[in-house]
Amino acid sequence: MNLTLKIWRQPDAASKGAMHTYELADVSPDMSFLEMLDVLNEQLNDRGEEPIAFDSDCREGICGTCGLMINGYAHGPEVTTTCQLHMRSFKDGETITIEPWRSDAFPVVKDLVVDRGALDRIVQAGGYVSVNTGSAPEAHSVPVPKDDADRAFNVATCIQCGACVAACPNGSASLFMGAKVTHLGLLPQGQPERDERVVNMVAQHDHEGFGGCTNIGSCTAACPKEIPLDVISQLNKDLRTAIRHGH
Amino acid sequence: MKGARASRTTVALKLAMAVSGFLFVGFVLAHMYGNLKAFGGHDAFNEYAHHLRELGEPLLPHEGALWILRLGLIISLVVHVVTGVLLWRRAARARTTKYVQKKNSGVTRASLMMRWGGVTILVFLVWHLLNFTIGKVNPQGGATNDPYNLMVDTFDVWWMTVIYLVAMLALGAHLHHGIWSAAQTLGWTGTATKRRRAKTIGFVTALVVSVGYSLVPLAVLAGIITK
């Protein structure tokens, strides 16, 4: 396959960036999208041009490090992570536009690399169960209904990649927050801190500069782990309950 | 963000928007019911309009209930518009560098039109109030003290009807997403089934409202409703 690639280049956070066009020949359909960029980078390096910076780590769809806006879609046209996207999803001769996640809460570090530290700070605000090491009771002392455990797992599959934010027309991180709040809220262990958790996480979310949710659903469509919109409903409900409880 | 206040969050803004939105849905449905009285003829329609003013008497003064309703609507409007503007502004600040290419998959067009659609409805509302309530403008220069006649005179002008129909399209789209969105914001859609149900209710209500409101002006234009 031969491709035309339009890629955002930006030397660092302070500099202005622009789209650059590259031609890439002999791309194998069996390559992953990131391997295609590896090949481009190898060629750039040989030509004396600095390779394009992009994030990836596990390359098996679980660590959440990779994430590119490809032809206007977060993680590209398939429901998967960028690293699990393969070139067979594209056509010979196609022009592919590649941009970083765009969110003012995710400043660009370089080229296609962004800083998603805001999501860590949302977790710091309350996305945990307070239990010191060694203070846990015997695991079987609290049974958890299987349905709750399964549902908690389903939403805990969030990989914190930020695709929901990237895809959201409002730049909201509600799907990410909702997944965490729902996961911990479904389990008995998460109950004591349930009110403070949701309030503090949402407050941090707002403080980071993410937008508010308008329930459009772009996030869930872009989510490689298919986290459903239910979690945002749960987030809203928990916050409403917290207001009622005087938080 | 320890010790944050729940009421200061974006979610609280959305809650306010959802509640005020639902009040409007109730109003819009009631208003539509009144409009359809036009098919009952001149007297039925005017009687209804007149009766609204006498609602609650003698416990309440003349137009008392109407003003309570109006006050509720005005507060709802302020809340709805202010929270809408605040959230709009937040969203604009959340992404100051736009994508060169951005597509939205798996979303309704209505969901992407909420803000400009809302502005359209607001502009229409101003005109609508000038037309029928505050200003009482008769585009044909006729009398304005007879609600039924004013209405017929208005919709007999084709472009007035067009303006009205465009507004109803905007209202339909707004309700189509708005109703389900408000349900989601209020936390009533925590499962896939509930979500589908809320979306269906939103769509059906939107359809009923936009068609229901369009019937009267179209009937006027078609000569079914006449003076």
Next chain:
Amino acid sequence: MDMPDTVTSTEASATGAIDGDYDDAIDYYTPGDPLVDMKAPDGPISERWQNRKFEARLVNPANRRKLSVIIVGTGLAGASAAATLGEAGYVVKTFCYQDSPRRAHSIAAQGGINAAKNYKEDGDSVHRLFYDTVKGGDYRSRESNVYRLAEVSTNIIDQCVAQGVPFAREYGGLLDNRSFGGVQVSRTFYARGQTGQQLLIGAYQAMERQVAAGTVTMYARHEMLELVVVDGKARGIIARDMVTGAVETHLADVVVIASGGYGNVFYLSTNAMGSNVTAAWRAHRKGAYMANPCYTQIHPTCIPVSGSHQSKLTLMSESLRNDGRIWVPKNQADCDKDPRDIPEEDRDYYLERIYPSFGNLVPRDIASRAAKNVCDEGRGVGPEVDGVRRGVYLDFADAIDRLGLDAVRSKYGNLFDMYARITGEDPYSVPMRIYPAVHYVMGGLWVDYDLQSTIPGLFVTGEANFSDHGANRLGASALMQGLADGYFVLPHTIRDYLADGPFEPISEDHPAVVEARDSVKQRIEHFLTVNGNRSVDSYHRELGNIMWEYCGMERSEDGLKKAIDLIRGLRDDFYRNVKVLGTSESLNQSLEKAGRVADFFELGELMCIDALNRRESCGGHFRAESQTEDGEALRHDEEFAYVAAWEWAGLDEKPILHKEDLVYTAIEMKQRSYK
């Protein structure tokens, strides 16, 4: 060097004597004094950990905030330690090269985590988990450490459940268990196919809670590039801020390395792209011994390489071998045919043929080696990469006939989907192709019972240390070890060291600190100024090929010697001819990789020397010279029941080998057989 916590013993050297007949590596190393773990407690094995915990001195809570800990790596072993030490009140700094601590490669573990809860009442116990782990490790691990691991395994489950880890449950609401990796008891706790991610999120959240509480400071996108050793003690690290390029000095009272394994020395592995040995290797160069570096675990059911562009390999669960049949064509001429057109009589179900009683369920290393052999014979299948087809069929046609399509789909649907996504082939109609890949390394920095390395004040946890898995790791035990070390072992043992504090503060101008910082800057400067004509990746790929070919599934004296020469030549060329563009003042991914690959060269050489020294086959290490007539691995307990701990002697100097004898008091050594 000065080692207050380990002593040399002349009595021990007699039992660990080098037999001239077996020492292929004698030209490559210098024999050193035997090594004895002075922290190893005495007494009945079941009481050792309790005794050690009691004997380890306590630190007054008021003093804890005057004591600082640096933790490098935020996977299970690092994040759990950071959370626990933060909760205890120490001043903790954690470092990871990823953009968030929650991305560490522990996240990719699929199968589960073992614990001796015996919830199934199927005869499991701490002792049985201990026994299975030592046996699985082919009697090359330290029994006290393994027993402790089995003992604390039950606490891990309690802790994780309390954190909200959504383990699989039964309808009664209690935790579900499954049997894993050929073990006869059901002791594996799991969260569908992503137990690693769920456990890591638990540890990550616990750590972020401490970040919010102010006890832990997190440095993401920071890479440790040097260890600071002052007066023989580890006192800090030099790290590079990968965003700004700033070379930073971080000083503390104790340093913990929890940086994971070095499987990426093979270039292609199931490790993450960024997984590297640099933190451990820099510590090694400063005096920490590297133990058993040649012990590598190779996993037989990975998706094969599709071309020279391949950047990493993806593992599929071994459970596929329960119903899939492995075969290759009998004739080379059939290798490029559609497998469905190859008649039954022309197929070689080689595992069933060679190992009739275990068939397709032989252990990982045997299945892996057999696959390599048939491919080396030219009977591999799939695309030709560099002239060889490296793949064997894993065929579910029989299983689909026998069980029905729906049953196969419900059992393996997720894995089939993953395979289809990566390869573009439909495994329901065409046989899957699989090939072995490097998955885990059992070797690592040498630690004593307290998890302290040979540098006082430097502790090592998780995959980065060598201690618990011997020559082979059992399935679902990596997660157990990482969390055992971080939550329940290190926090107790480290306090014995910290009880000597408060320590004298070190200035950033201390000569040892300045030296460390300058060496890092020089190295960076070197890479950026060579301006040669080959990319870092091309060197890494070539190094990986050498390692895979000669120090992979099967190692031989000739091959290893050849590999050492090749690695040395390639390393020289690398330093003269590598091309790293850009600057050091911003994110520079080529520069990051250059430093990592430079360290892989030195590690790769040591791995070959270690493999050369160990002329026996044990666990993940197979020496062609040490096999039975049937090609089975053959251990030599008389000569090799030791931990090979290597001391750095300098670049181009022979490393020094210290042997720690392995003594088993609670278990008897046995030779395995799978015929």
